[in-house]
Amino acid sequence: MSEQENTPANEAQLSQLRNEIDRIDNEICQLISERARCAQSVADVKKAALEAAGSTDPVVYYRPEREANVLRKAMSMNNGPLDDEEMARLFREIMSACLALEEPTKVAYLGPEGTFTQQAALKHFGHSAVAMPFSAIDEVFREVEAGAVNYGVVPVENSTEGVVNHTLDNFMGSNLQICGEVELRIHQHLLVSDVTKTDSITRIYSHSQSLAQCRKWLDAHYPNAERVAVSSNADAAKRLKGEWNAAAIAGQMAADLYDLKVHAEKIEDQPDNSTRFLIIGTQKVLASGKDKTSVVVAMRNEPGALHDLLQPFHVYGIDLTRVETRPAASGTWNYVFFIDFSGHIEDAIVKKALDEVGAKAADLRVLGSYPEAVL
Numbered sequence: 001m002s003e004q005e006n007t008p009a010n011e012a013q014l015s016q017l018r019n020e021i022d023r024i025d026n027e028i029c030q031l032i033s034e035r036a037r038c039a040q041s042v043a044d045v046k047k048a049a050l051e052a053a054g055s056t057d058p059v060v061y062y063r064p065e066r067e068a069n070v071l072r073k074a075m076s077m078n079n080g081p082l083d084d085e086e087m088a089r090l091f092r093e094i095m096s097a098c099l100a101l102e103e104p105t106k107v108a109y110l111g112p113e114g115t116f117t118q119q120a121a122l123k124h125f126g127h128s129a130v131a132m133p134f135s136a137i138d139e140v141f142r143e144v145e146a147g148a149v150n151y152g153v154v155p156v157e158n159s160t161e162g163v164v165n166h167t168l169d170n171f172m173g174s175n176l177q178i179c180g181e182v183e184l185r186i187h188q189h190l191l192v193s194d195v196t197k198t199d200s201i202t203r204i205y206s207h208s209q210s211l212a213q214c215r216k217w218l219d220a221h222y223p224n225a226e227r228v229a230v231s232s233n234a235d236a237a238k239r240l241k242g243e244w245n246a247a248a249i250a251g252q253m254a255a256d257l258y259d260l261k262v263h264a265e266k267i268e269d270q271p272d273n274s275t276r277f278l279i280i281g282t283q284k285v286l287a288s289g290k291d292k293t294s295v296v297v298a299m300r301n302e303p304g305a306l307h308d309l310l311q312p313f314h315v316y317g318i319d320l321t322r323v324e325t326r327p328a329a330s331g332t333w334n335y336v337f338f339i340d341f342s343g344h345i346e347d348a349i350v351k352k353a354l355d356e357v358g359a360k361a362a363d364l365r366v367l368g369s370y371p372e373a374v375l
């Protein structure tokens, strides 16, 4: 029934409920303002603490461990009807606005605009952060190193943008820390523009990894269309305006940005397709109670080297979440291992395990301890 067809009884009910919503909105508004004033006071305390210590270092306003716990609490306080993730997303945005009051947070991400990495940056920092696209992972690292931005967001795991190794390689020559991680479910859509003749699609643009992720779907639905690999999904989306016989595979952000229609949604072959991104910065993050640590270890190429290296983790019952091998850049040793595990660098058993790993390794560098992704 449309609104015009409401009976007088319905109208009365509706207006009573809307009055109730207005009253609640008013309360929410007062409470958000009260919270924002608290965040401003927190900023003053942070500044004063640094001054009292005689430090000239910049004040660190963003506190990943606190943010993770605020979000975890929002999820555990929630009794529905909204689901926990939805509730946490709302708090994510409130906190993002509060942090922006303390300091506008500049975040560099692997662009262009409309990529999944931008989506990951906004998911992690909320929409009050100033997110800036850069065209290469090295550039994101450089911007953070130079202090031109506060943080960077780069993809690290899963093939979506095909850049995992590039991110890992950048850590080898950098002193940056990992301050957080973001996990994103990747949904690929077939996008068309207002000039596309949808029954005459003969060319489909996307990043090679996205084409690969949708291979079976494309074989079934567009077996004869030419698949054209381009530099990013956003680039694929951008090309559609002038081509009536083309479609693109990309995410919702690219569809919104370039004003495209979703012709077929969620066409990825694996329904649980997801990508993990890292937040890089210069700060060491305190323990949140549920953390991960990433290290890079250099080893000589000897039989059993990896087994020996991993043994202390096994002995102390530390859960390894990822082990990657990369050839070393310098000739001093042969391989480096990127290892992620559960726990924080300040945990006693993590310290013990890393002491033992360090004794066996040619080199060991802690890339950072950071809260496990909440959302």
Ligand SMILES: O=C(O)C(=O)C[C@]1(C(=O)O)C=C[C@@H](O)C=C1
Binding pocket: 039, 042, 043, 061, 062, 063, 064, 066, 067, 070, 094, 095, 096, 098, 099, 102
């Ligand atoms: O608790 C702090 O340190 C704050 O600055 C407040 C707050 C928040 O809004 O809750 C804002 C930014 C920080 O990243 C963490 C939390």
